[in-house]
Amino acid sequence: MKLLTHNMLTSHVKGVVNGYPLLIKATEVKVNEVDFNPQFVSRMIPKLEWSALVQAADDLGQREDLPGEPVPEYENNEEFLKKVHRVLLEVEVIEGFLQCPESGREFPISRGIPNMLLNDDEV
Amino acid sequence: MKPKVLEGYLQQVDSFKKPKILLEQYPTSPHIAACMLYTIQSTFDDIQGKLVADLGCGCGVLSIGAAMLNAGLCVGFDIDNDALDIFRSNAEEFEIPNVDLVQCDLCSLEEDAYAKKFDTVIMNPPFGTKHNQGIDMQFLSAASTMAKTVYSLHKSSTREHIQKKARDLEMKMEVIAELRYDLPASYKFHKKKTVDIQVDFIRFSKA
Numbered sequence: 001m002k003l004l005t006h007n008m009l010t011s012h013v014k015g016v017v018n019g020y021p022l023l024i025k026a027t028e029v030k031v032n033e034v035d036f037n038p039q040f041v042s043r044m045i046p047k048l049e050w051s052a053l054v055q056a057a058d059d060l061g062q063r064e065d066l067p068g069e070p071v072p073e074y075e076n077n078e079e080f081l082k083k084v085h086r087v088l089l090e091v092e093v094i095e096g097f098l099q100c101p102e103s104g105r106e107f108p109i110s111r112g113i114p115n116m117l118l119n120d121d122e123v
Numbered sequence: 124m125k126p127k128v129l130e131g132y133l134q135q136v137d138s139f140k141k142p143k144i145l146l147e148q149y150p151t152s153p154h155i156a157a158c159m160l161y162t163i164q165s166t167f168d169d170i171q172g173k174l175v176a177d178l179g180c181g182c183g184v185l186s187i188g189a190a191m192l193n194a195g196l197c198v199g200f201d202i203d204n205d206a207l208d209i210f211r212s213n214a215e216e217f218e219i220p221n222v223d224l225v226q227c228d229l230c231s232l233e234e235d236a237y238a239k240k241f242d243t244v245i246m247n248p249p250f251g252t253k254h255n256q257g258i259d260m261q262f263l264s265a266a267s268t269m270a271k272t273v274y275s276l277h278k279s280s281t282r283e284h285i286q287k288k289a290r291d292l293e294m295k296m297e298v299i300a301e302l303r304y305d306l307p308a309s310y311k312f313h314k315k316k317t318v319d320i321q322v323d324f325i326r327f328s329k330a
Contacts (some may be wrong), residue, residue: 001223001224001225002196004223005198005225006176009225010233010236012223012233012236014172016195017263032220035193035220035221037172037195039172040174040196047239058153089196089220089221111208111211112211112223112224113224113225113226114225114226115227116225117202118228123231
């Protein structure tokens with residue numbers, strides 16, 4: 001599970017009002033090389049919940065010097081975009097689980113795949 | 124990448140070992156996948172550098188193809204663990220780093236679950252036969268919330284029904300091509316060796 005994907009995931013357990021962002025408890029994390037596409041990264045930034053991204057990176061010990069907010073005029077700032085690229089696409093949670101911030105419900109991650117399926121009584 | 128080359132690669136992607144009839148699991152043929160993906164990119168420029176979702180990704184043929192055509196990231200969604208495991212193995216074997224996978228039930232998504240998060244949705248949804256009546260429409264509904272542009276395959280016989288659904292979802296619908304989906308007998312109840320199903324390759328778009 002990459003952090004770009006994590007940034008979209010929410011808990012929809014019945015009764016939960018705010019199931020975002022999901023906390024990450026990882027037992028295995030990998031950093032892979034992914035081709036850098038500055039335009040793609042730049043376009044993703046406005047779509048992200050930035051604080052959730054920073055929190056997630058922090059929880060994984062992968063934040064490095066990612067700032068608390070996107071820098072001004074980031075479209076042309078390759079150094080900044082590379083940092084974002086690394087955190088969004090190269091860091092991957094392989095094993096662990098996601099946790100609903102409100103209900104505490106755990107969503108397992110196995111072989112890099114988060115399981116967001118809810119039981120019948122949770123829907 | 125030329126379509127023939129893409130098709131060649133996709134021929135090597137592993138498919139379902141034990142397809143589950145209740146989930147209507149059929150692989151998308153490498154030929155159809157290559158035609159779809161090549162058109163989506165070369166005619167509409169909707170893959171390269173884009174955030175793509177593959178709904179009902181199965182073993183990942185469409186996602187892997189999209190990744191090979193340089194999608195920024197392609198995220199595959201499926202309900203079945205076994206299919207996703209095969210997809211994961213395929214991605215590892217082909218060293219495709221720009222895919223991600225999520226296990227979920229697309230038919231019981233909250234409306235805002237992934238709302239407007241993607242540039243493009245590409246899918247070969249279950250057609251809704253046997254026990255799954257209406258599932259193709261549920262996939263289309265989900266897709267329409269996730270992106271402004273959706274590419275999908277649907278049985279040509281359901282075209283009018285789909286046009287009505289597109290209107291309800293306020294999406295423009297364009298049949299890009301009519302394809303023959305050649306399904307080899309994969310389940311015990313299949314009496315014929317292969318069956319040709321006429322399918323529409325459709326592009327849905329919102330303003």
